[in-house]
Amino acid sequence: VEYDVKPCKTKGDGCVDVKKKSLMMPFNGYIVYGVAHQHAGGIGAALYREDGEVICSSMPKYGNGDEPGSEAGYIVGMSSCYPEPVKVTNGETLSLEFNYSNVIGHTGVMGLFYILVSQQLPGPKLPAHSSSMSFLAFLAVTVAVVVLIVAVVYRRKNREDGYQSLST
Known part of the structure:
Protein backbone atom coordinates (compact mmCIF):
# COMPACT_ATOMS: atom_id res chain seq x y z
CA VAL A 1 0.00 0.00 0.00
CA GLN A 119 1.23 -25.46 4.24
CA GLN A 120 2.75 -28.19 6.39
CA LEU A 121 5.65 -28.51 8.77
CA PRO A 122 8.49 -30.90 8.02
CA GLY A 123 8.69 -34.08 10.09
CA PRO A 124 11.32 -34.42 12.78
CA LYS A 125 14.75 -34.34 11.26
CA LEU A 126 17.34 -36.89 12.28
CA PRO A 127 20.60 -35.41 13.49
CA ALA A 128 23.12 -35.27 10.66
CA HIS A 129 25.55 -37.55 12.45
CA SER A 130 23.01 -40.39 12.83
CA SER A 131 22.65 -40.89 9.07
CA SER A 132 26.43 -40.83 8.61
CA MET A 133 26.77 -43.25 11.54
CA SER A 134 24.28 -45.62 9.87
CA PHE A 135 26.33 -45.55 6.69
CA LEU A 136 29.57 -46.16 8.60
CA ALA A 137 28.00 -49.10 10.46
CA PHE A 138 26.79 -50.60 7.16
CA LEU A 139 30.23 -50.12 5.63
CA ALA A 140 31.96 -51.76 8.63
CA VAL A 141 29.66 -54.80 8.51
CA THR A 142 30.17 -55.16 4.74
CA VAL A 143 33.98 -55.00 5.10
CA ALA A 144 33.87 -57.55 7.96
CA VAL A 145 31.79 -60.00 5.86
CA VAL A 146 34.15 -59.66 2.88
CA VAL A 147 37.21 -60.22 5.11
CA LEU A 148 35.55 -63.30 6.64
CA ILE A 149 34.75 -64.78 3.20
CA VAL A 150 38.32 -64.17 1.97
CA ALA A 151 39.74 -65.78 5.13
CA VAL A 152 37.55 -68.90 4.79
CA VAL A 153 38.41 -69.34 1.09
CA TYR A 154 42.12 -68.83 1.76
CA ARG A 155 42.11 -71.33 4.61
CA ARG A 156 40.30 -74.01 2.58
CA LYS A 157 42.70 -73.55 -0.32
CA ASN A 158 45.74 -73.86 1.95
CA ARG A 159 44.31 -76.97 3.63
CA GLU A 160 43.75 -78.71 0.31
CA ASP A 161 47.27 -77.83 -0.91
CA GLY A 162 48.86 -79.43 2.19
CA TYR A 163 47.28 -82.88 1.74
CA GLN A 164 48.69 -85.74 -0.27
CA SER A 165 46.36 -88.27 -1.72
CA LEU A 166 46.74 -91.88 -0.62
CA SER A 167 46.37 -94.34 -3.40
CA THR A 168 45.48 -97.88 -2.69
Missing part, protein backbone atom coordinates in the same frame (compact mmCIF):
# COMPACT_ATOMS: atom_id res chain seq x y z
CA GLU A 2 1.50 3.35 -1.03
CA TYR A 3 0.25 6.50 0.69
CA ASP A 4 1.21 9.97 1.92
CA VAL A 5 1.87 10.92 5.55
CA LYS A 6 0.68 14.42 6.46
CA PRO A 7 2.84 16.43 8.86
CA CYS A 8 1.79 16.54 12.51
CA LYS A 9 0.26 19.83 13.68
CA THR A 10 2.15 19.62 16.99
CA LYS A 11 5.81 18.88 17.53
CA GLY A 12 7.27 16.11 19.66
CA ASP A 13 7.41 12.37 20.19
CA GLY A 14 3.64 11.93 19.85
CA CYS A 15 3.74 12.61 16.11
CA VAL A 16 3.15 9.10 14.76
CA ASP A 17 0.99 8.20 11.79
CA VAL A 18 -0.51 4.71 12.25
CA LYS A 19 -2.10 2.75 9.41
CA LYS A 20 -3.86 -0.55 10.04
CA LYS A 21 -5.04 -3.09 7.52
CA SER A 22 -6.75 -6.46 7.95
CA LEU A 23 -5.97 -9.50 5.86
CA MET A 24 -8.04 -12.68 5.70
CA MET A 25 -5.94 -15.82 5.29
CA PRO A 26 -7.00 -17.67 2.12
CA PHE A 27 -5.72 -21.09 3.33
CA ASN A 28 -4.42 -23.05 6.32
CA GLY A 29 -0.72 -23.03 7.09
CA TYR A 30 2.12 -22.02 9.36
CA ILE A 31 3.81 -18.62 9.32
CA VAL A 32 7.55 -19.33 9.47
CA TYR A 33 9.03 -15.94 8.41
CA GLY A 34 8.04 -12.29 8.29
CA VAL A 35 9.57 -8.92 7.40
CA ALA A 36 8.09 -5.48 6.69
CA HIS A 37 9.07 -2.92 4.07
CA GLN A 38 9.01 0.80 4.85
CA HIS A 39 10.46 4.00 3.44
CA ALA A 40 12.18 6.96 5.14
CA GLY A 41 10.17 8.07 8.16
CA GLY A 42 9.15 4.49 9.00
CA ILE A 43 9.45 3.58 12.67
CA GLY A 44 8.26 -0.02 12.57
CA ALA A 45 5.53 -2.44 11.60
CA ALA A 46 3.81 -5.37 13.24
CA LEU A 47 1.69 -8.37 12.29
CA TYR A 48 -1.00 -9.49 14.77
CA ARG A 49 -3.33 -12.47 15.19
CA GLU A 50 -7.09 -11.97 15.64
CA ASP A 51 -6.64 -12.04 19.43
CA GLY A 52 -4.01 -9.25 19.31
CA GLU A 53 -1.00 -11.53 19.83
CA VAL A 54 2.08 -10.19 18.01
CA ILE A 55 3.32 -12.64 15.38
CA CYS A 56 6.14 -10.43 14.08
CA SER A 57 7.48 -6.97 14.82
CA SER A 58 9.78 -5.57 12.12
CA MET A 59 11.92 -2.52 12.92
CA PRO A 60 13.86 -0.31 10.49
CA LYS A 61 17.62 0.19 10.45
CA TYR A 62 18.65 3.63 9.24
CA GLY A 63 21.89 4.38 7.43
CA ASN A 64 24.36 6.83 8.95
CA GLY A 65 26.80 7.63 6.17
CA ASP A 66 27.00 8.71 2.57
CA GLU A 67 28.28 5.48 1.04
CA PRO A 68 25.87 3.26 -0.93
CA GLY A 69 23.90 0.97 1.34
CA SER A 70 24.23 3.20 4.40
CA GLU A 71 22.79 6.54 3.29
CA ALA A 72 21.96 8.76 6.27
CA GLY A 73 18.25 9.31 6.80
CA TYR A 74 17.18 6.31 4.71
CA ILE A 75 16.05 2.87 5.78
CA VAL A 76 18.74 0.39 4.73
CA GLY A 77 17.23 -2.73 6.30
CA MET A 78 14.36 -4.12 8.33
CA SER A 79 14.54 -6.68 11.12
CA SER A 80 12.94 -10.00 10.25
CA CYS A 81 11.19 -12.67 12.28
CA TYR A 82 11.64 -16.42 12.35
CA PRO A 83 8.98 -17.26 14.93
CA GLU A 84 8.18 -20.73 16.13
CA PRO A 85 5.77 -21.75 13.37
CA VAL A 86 2.46 -19.94 13.96
CA LYS A 87 -0.58 -21.93 12.83
CA VAL A 88 -3.09 -19.87 10.84
CA THR A 89 -6.38 -21.09 9.45
CA ASN A 90 -8.40 -20.41 6.33
CA GLY A 91 -10.56 -17.34 7.03
CA GLU A 92 -8.53 -16.15 10.04
CA THR A 93 -8.07 -12.37 10.05
CA LEU A 94 -4.56 -11.02 10.61
CA SER A 95 -3.90 -7.33 11.29
CA LEU A 96 -1.04 -5.30 9.87
CA GLU A 97 0.10 -2.06 11.52
CA PHE A 98 2.54 0.42 9.99
CA ASN A 99 3.98 3.35 11.94
CA TYR A 100 5.60 6.43 10.42
CA SER A 101 6.99 9.50 12.11
CA ASN A 102 5.01 12.48 10.92
CA VAL A 103 7.13 15.22 12.48
CA ILE A 104 7.51 16.14 8.80
CA GLY A 105 5.34 14.94 5.91
CA HIS A 106 6.33 12.06 3.64
CA THR A 107 5.03 11.21 0.18
CA GLY A 108 4.87 7.79 -1.44
CA VAL A 109 5.56 5.80 1.72
CA MET A 110 4.79 2.09 1.82
CA GLY A 111 3.39 -0.41 4.22
CA LEU A 112 4.23 -3.91 3.01
CA PHE A 113 4.59 -7.07 5.07
CA TYR A 114 6.07 -10.18 3.53
CA ILE A 115 5.23 -13.48 5.20
CA LEU A 116 6.26 -17.00 4.32
CA VAL A 117 3.51 -19.53 4.97
CA SER A 118 4.24 -23.25 4.87
Whole structure:
Protein backbone atom coordinates (compact mmCIF):
# COMPACT_ATOMS: atom_id res chain seq x y z
CA VAL A 1 0.00 0.00 0.00
CA GLU A 2 1.50 3.35 -1.03
CA TYR A 3 0.25 6.50 0.69
CA ASP A 4 1.21 9.97 1.92
CA VAL A 5 1.87 10.92 5.55
CA LYS A 6 0.68 14.42 6.46
CA PRO A 7 2.84 16.43 8.86
CA CYS A 8 1.79 16.54 12.51
CA LYS A 9 0.26 19.83 13.68
CA THR A 10 2.15 19.62 16.99
CA LYS A 11 5.81 18.88 17.53
CA GLY A 12 7.27 16.11 19.66
CA ASP A 13 7.41 12.37 20.19
CA GLY A 14 3.64 11.93 19.85
CA CYS A 15 3.74 12.61 16.11
CA VAL A 16 3.15 9.10 14.76
CA ASP A 17 0.99 8.20 11.79
CA VAL A 18 -0.51 4.71 12.25
CA LYS A 19 -2.10 2.75 9.41
CA LYS A 20 -3.86 -0.55 10.04
CA LYS A 21 -5.04 -3.09 7.52
CA SER A 22 -6.75 -6.46 7.95
CA LEU A 23 -5.97 -9.50 5.86
CA MET A 24 -8.04 -12.68 5.70
CA MET A 25 -5.94 -15.82 5.29
CA PRO A 26 -7.00 -17.67 2.12
CA PHE A 27 -5.72 -21.09 3.33
CA ASN A 28 -4.42 -23.05 6.32
CA GLY A 29 -0.72 -23.03 7.09
CA TYR A 30 2.12 -22.02 9.36
CA ILE A 31 3.81 -18.62 9.32
CA VAL A 32 7.55 -19.33 9.47
CA TYR A 33 9.03 -15.94 8.41
CA GLY A 34 8.04 -12.29 8.29
CA VAL A 35 9.57 -8.92 7.40
CA ALA A 36 8.09 -5.48 6.69
CA HIS A 37 9.07 -2.92 4.07
CA GLN A 38 9.01 0.80 4.85
CA HIS A 39 10.46 4.00 3.44
CA ALA A 40 12.18 6.96 5.14
CA GLY A 41 10.17 8.07 8.16
CA GLY A 42 9.15 4.49 9.00
CA ILE A 43 9.45 3.58 12.67
CA GLY A 44 8.26 -0.02 12.57
CA ALA A 45 5.53 -2.44 11.60
CA ALA A 46 3.81 -5.37 13.24
CA LEU A 47 1.69 -8.37 12.29
CA TYR A 48 -1.00 -9.49 14.77
CA ARG A 49 -3.33 -12.47 15.19
CA GLU A 50 -7.09 -11.97 15.64
CA ASP A 51 -6.64 -12.04 19.43
CA GLY A 52 -4.01 -9.25 19.31
CA GLU A 53 -1.00 -11.53 19.83
CA VAL A 54 2.08 -10.19 18.01
CA ILE A 55 3.32 -12.64 15.38
CA CYS A 56 6.14 -10.43 14.08
CA SER A 57 7.48 -6.97 14.82
CA SER A 58 9.78 -5.57 12.12
CA MET A 59 11.92 -2.52 12.92
CA PRO A 60 13.86 -0.31 10.49
CA LYS A 61 17.62 0.19 10.45
CA TYR A 62 18.65 3.63 9.24
CA GLY A 63 21.89 4.38 7.43
CA ASN A 64 24.36 6.83 8.95
CA GLY A 65 26.80 7.63 6.17
CA ASP A 66 27.00 8.71 2.57
CA GLU A 67 28.28 5.48 1.04
CA PRO A 68 25.87 3.26 -0.93
CA GLY A 69 23.90 0.97 1.34
CA SER A 70 24.23 3.20 4.40
CA GLU A 71 22.79 6.54 3.29
CA ALA A 72 21.96 8.76 6.27
CA GLY A 73 18.25 9.31 6.80
CA TYR A 74 17.18 6.31 4.71
CA ILE A 75 16.05 2.87 5.78
CA VAL A 76 18.74 0.39 4.73
CA GLY A 77 17.23 -2.73 6.30
CA MET A 78 14.36 -4.12 8.33
CA SER A 79 14.54 -6.68 11.12
CA SER A 80 12.94 -10.00 10.25
CA CYS A 81 11.19 -12.67 12.28
CA TYR A 82 11.64 -16.42 12.35
CA PRO A 83 8.98 -17.26 14.93
CA GLU A 84 8.18 -20.73 16.13
CA PRO A 85 5.77 -21.75 13.37
CA VAL A 86 2.46 -19.94 13.96
CA LYS A 87 -0.58 -21.93 12.83
CA VAL A 88 -3.09 -19.87 10.84
CA THR A 89 -6.38 -21.09 9.45
CA ASN A 90 -8.40 -20.41 6.33
CA GLY A 91 -10.56 -17.34 7.03
CA GLU A 92 -8.53 -16.15 10.04
CA THR A 93 -8.07 -12.37 10.05
CA LEU A 94 -4.56 -11.02 10.61
CA SER A 95 -3.90 -7.33 11.29
CA LEU A 96 -1.04 -5.30 9.87
CA GLU A 97 0.10 -2.06 11.52
CA PHE A 98 2.54 0.42 9.99
CA ASN A 99 3.98 3.35 11.94
CA TYR A 100 5.60 6.43 10.42
CA SER A 101 6.99 9.50 12.11
CA ASN A 102 5.01 12.48 10.92
CA VAL A 103 7.13 15.22 12.48
CA ILE A 104 7.51 16.14 8.80
CA GLY A 105 5.34 14.94 5.91
CA HIS A 106 6.33 12.06 3.64
CA THR A 107 5.03 11.21 0.18
CA GLY A 108 4.87 7.79 -1.44
CA VAL A 109 5.56 5.80 1.72
CA MET A 110 4.79 2.09 1.82
CA GLY A 111 3.39 -0.41 4.22
CA LEU A 112 4.23 -3.91 3.01
CA PHE A 113 4.59 -7.07 5.07
CA TYR A 114 6.07 -10.18 3.53
CA ILE A 115 5.23 -13.48 5.20
CA LEU A 116 6.26 -17.00 4.32
CA VAL A 117 3.51 -19.53 4.97
CA SER A 118 4.24 -23.25 4.87
CA GLN A 119 1.23 -25.46 4.24
CA GLN A 120 2.75 -28.19 6.39
CA LEU A 121 5.65 -28.51 8.77
CA PRO A 122 8.49 -30.90 8.02
CA GLY A 123 8.69 -34.08 10.09
CA PRO A 124 11.32 -34.42 12.78
CA LYS A 125 14.75 -34.34 11.26
CA LEU A 126 17.34 -36.89 12.28
CA PRO A 127 20.60 -35.41 13.49
CA ALA A 128 23.12 -35.27 10.66
CA HIS A 129 25.55 -37.55 12.45
CA SER A 130 23.01 -40.39 12.83
CA SER A 131 22.65 -40.89 9.07
CA SER A 132 26.43 -40.83 8.61
CA MET A 133 26.77 -43.25 11.54
CA SER A 134 24.28 -45.62 9.87
CA PHE A 135 26.33 -45.55 6.69
CA LEU A 136 29.57 -46.16 8.60
CA ALA A 137 28.00 -49.10 10.46
CA PHE A 138 26.79 -50.60 7.16
CA LEU A 139 30.23 -50.12 5.63
CA ALA A 140 31.96 -51.76 8.63
CA VAL A 141 29.66 -54.80 8.51
CA THR A 142 30.17 -55.16 4.74
CA VAL A 143 33.98 -55.00 5.10
CA ALA A 144 33.87 -57.55 7.96
CA VAL A 145 31.79 -60.00 5.86
CA VAL A 146 34.15 -59.66 2.88
CA VAL A 147 37.21 -60.22 5.11
CA LEU A 148 35.55 -63.30 6.64
CA ILE A 149 34.75 -64.78 3.20
CA VAL A 150 38.32 -64.17 1.97
CA ALA A 151 39.74 -65.78 5.13
CA VAL A 152 37.55 -68.90 4.79
CA VAL A 153 38.41 -69.34 1.09
CA TYR A 154 42.12 -68.83 1.76
CA ARG A 155 42.11 -71.33 4.61
CA ARG A 156 40.30 -74.01 2.58
CA LYS A 157 42.70 -73.55 -0.32
CA ASN A 158 45.74 -73.86 1.95
CA ARG A 159 44.31 -76.97 3.63
CA GLU A 160 43.75 -78.71 0.31
CA ASP A 161 47.27 -77.83 -0.91
CA GLY A 162 48.86 -79.43 2.19
CA TYR A 163 47.28 -82.88 1.74
CA GLN A 164 48.69 -85.74 -0.27
CA SER A 165 46.36 -88.27 -1.72
CA LEU A 166 46.74 -91.88 -0.62
CA SER A 167 46.37 -94.34 -3.40
CA THR A 168 45.48 -97.88 -2.69
